[in-house]
Amino acid sequence: MELKKKYIHMSHEKGRAMSQVTLDDDYNVPESKPDIVRIITTKGAIHLEEAKAETGHVLLRGNLGFQVLYRSDGEENDIAYLEGEIPFSETVNLDGAEEFDPVKATWDIEDLNIGIINSRKLSIRSLIVFHVQMDEVRDEEISYAMENEEDYEIRKENIEALQLVTAKKDTCRFKNEIILPSNKPNIRELLWKNVQLRGLESRIGEDVIQFNGELLIYILYQGNEEDERLQWLETTVPLQGEVDCSGCRDQLVSYVGVDDVSFDVEVKPDYDGEERMLVVDAVADLDIKLWEEEQFEMLQDVYSLKEDVRPVFEDITFEKLLMKNNAKCRASEQLQLEATQENMLQICCAEGSVQIDTHEISGNGVYVEGTVAVELLYITTDDEMPIGSLKGFLPFHQTIEVPGIEKNSRYEIESGLEQLTTILIDNTQVEIKAVINLNLIAFSIGNRKRVQEVNCQEADYESLQKIPGLVGYIVKDGDDIWNIAKENHTTVREIMETNELSSDRVGKGDKLLIVKNMGA
Structure with a gap:
């Protein structure tokens, strides 16, 4: 028997795993940097270059970037800054993983310890926890009708479900230029920099996702030779951006997550040629999923009074x-x-x-x-x-x-x-x-x-003869009128007419008179 079918685009979680990684390495201070006397503060960030699914596992490659603000051995206890990175390659076992499966990887730096070995060498030790999730995107086949439905007893169910419209990774770049206030001296050397993304909100438009928020920017720097004091600037700038997304519209259900944010801060001459301009470049790695709420009919069960009909069910x-x-x-x-x-x-x-x-x-x-x-x-x-x-x-x-x-x-x-x-x-x-x-x-x-x-095959009339022609039935807990009709070789409509029911709902303890229908 030919069934009429449609396809629902869905995403299911295929698996997830967690792995702890310890990075331990020494780092030589570049020749251009002064000797280290005392560390003031440190900071680290993971830069994931590749998250690739392979058979039975996921390969993660990238580096741990770190920054160190320290007191140097200058005559006036100068403050200095350096940054570096430690590469890593980690294999996370994940049952069921196959090549080309989409992977989402997140991480937490649970511990970062940077110590002084000597004035020209640092010890870098960090504990990183990686969380890997793999989703499977597939088209589910749904039967919603069949040929010659008038010859069969058909049961359908109205289903409300989310159909996946888009699932993709993308990036959104935010670039801003900041001019130092007039009461701040020119920048001679940038000592510390930090950019934080605050209050990022997304809005779905036609074929585009728009972003609004703000960047909180902080720098610590050495001023010009006329002013030897440490200088700092903390400011916020509004940000706006958008990502093209074919098929987007505001009626869709959306999830837009930020997996990671990387940034760079450069000092450039302003329009007068003085070192007073900061160029902030931030890149947000996005995890975008869009769904559409859809209602549809699904074929739930079928039987016949004239044939032996055996539906095959799947979950x-x-x-x-x-x-x-x-x-x-x-x-x-x-x-x-x-x-x-x-x-x-x-x-x-x-x-x-x-x-x-x-x-x-x-x-x-x-x-x-x-x-x-x-x-x-x-x-x-x-x-x-x-x-x-x-x-x-x-x-x-x-x-x-x-x-x-x-x-x-x-x-x-x-x-x-x-x-x-x-x-x-x-x-x-x-x-x-x-x-x-x-x-x-x-x-x-x-x-x-x-x-x-x-x-479908010919009816087994010997088995049908064993079904009583007239039955008095007391409804049990969990019964419904469809299953009662199917088991007793009749129809829902005939049970309702015989028992003068205005609805196909029955409850535990209800008494029904059931007349077998031979389908002649």
């Missing part, structure tokens, strides 16, 4: 949007200087990054725990060590409400820092306040039986 899983929830969480903490640290005179820069430690479905939502790793650069009261660093953590927890969520529901969370403020209490204490964005999209999982094919 199928549908996803339906439960909720998109853009939650905000607040955290605050007081940080205290250690006895060996120089006292604070003024805070120059506050940098923060969000890390989710655990998340799970709990009650009517998703419970999330994590930390905001915070680092402050500040001007000290010690002229021999003019700049200091203070690091700390702000714990947070939040339950993101998702009505209707169940244990088998699927969800994705993206976190980001919206706001970070500092209040200097005294020269040894500072209060930190943070606002964290927790953007969640949740899907319900529906499991169904689909009719894959229908085999």
Whole structure:
């Protein structure tokens, strides 16, 4: 029997894995840099160059980039800066992985320890946790009708599901030029730079995804020879960008995640030829998924009063949007200087990054725990060590409400820092306040039986003769009128007419009179 079919484009999680990697290497200070006397602060970032699926595993290649701000051996205890990188290649075992499967890899730098071996050599040690997820995109075949339906008893079900429209990786570049304020001296040497992406929002348009947010930019630098003091600048600039995305429209369900942000800050001459212009170039790696909510009929069961009809069933899983929830969480903490640290005179820069430690479905939502790793650069009261660093953590927890969520529901969370403020209490204490964005999209999982094919043959009249011609039936728990009619060789319509029912709904304990139909 020929069935009429259509295809639903879907994405299913194929597998996920986690791997811890320890990087341990020595780094020689370039000849162009002065000797290291004392490290002030360090920072690291992962630059993933390749995430490639192979049979049974995923290959990750890239480097750990690091920055070091330190006091040099200059006569006036000069502040200097260097940056470098350590390459890595890691294999993450993942059952079911096949070549060309799409891979999503994220990471957390759980520990970065940079120490001094001697004035010309550093020890770099880091613990990195990689999370790898692999999705399978395929077309699911759905039977929605069959030939000569009037000759058969047909049961159909209305299904609401998400059909995948787009799943791709892309990048969005943001470029800004900043001119130093008139009260700041020219830049002689850039000592430290930091760019943070804050409050990034996406909006779906016709064949395009638009982005809005802001860049928080901080630099520490040596001024011109007329002003030997350390100089710094902290400023924000609005950003706008867009990514072409064929098939986009505002009615679609969207998930746009930021996997990574890389940046570069260059000093260039302004229009008068003075070193007063900063060119900030930031690139965001995006994970884009778009779905369309679609309703369709699916053939659920079939039988005949004239033939022996045997449908072949297969399991199928549908996803339906439960909720998109853009939650905000607040955290605050007081940080205290250690006895060996120089006292604070003024805070120059506050940098923060969000890390989710655990998340799970709990009650009517998703419970999330994590930390905001915070680092402050500040001007000290010690002229021999003019700049200091203070690091700390702000714990947070939040339950993101998702009505209707169940244990088998699927969800994705993206976190980001919206706001970070500092209040200097005294020269040894500072209060930190943070606002964290927790953007969640949740899907319900529906499991169904689909009719894959229908085999027909002549009716077995000997078996039919064994079915009673008249039955008094008491409805059991879990019964429905369709299955009762199929088992007793009649139709739903005839049971309703015989029992004068106005609806095909029956409940436990209902009494029915059933007359067998031989299909003559």
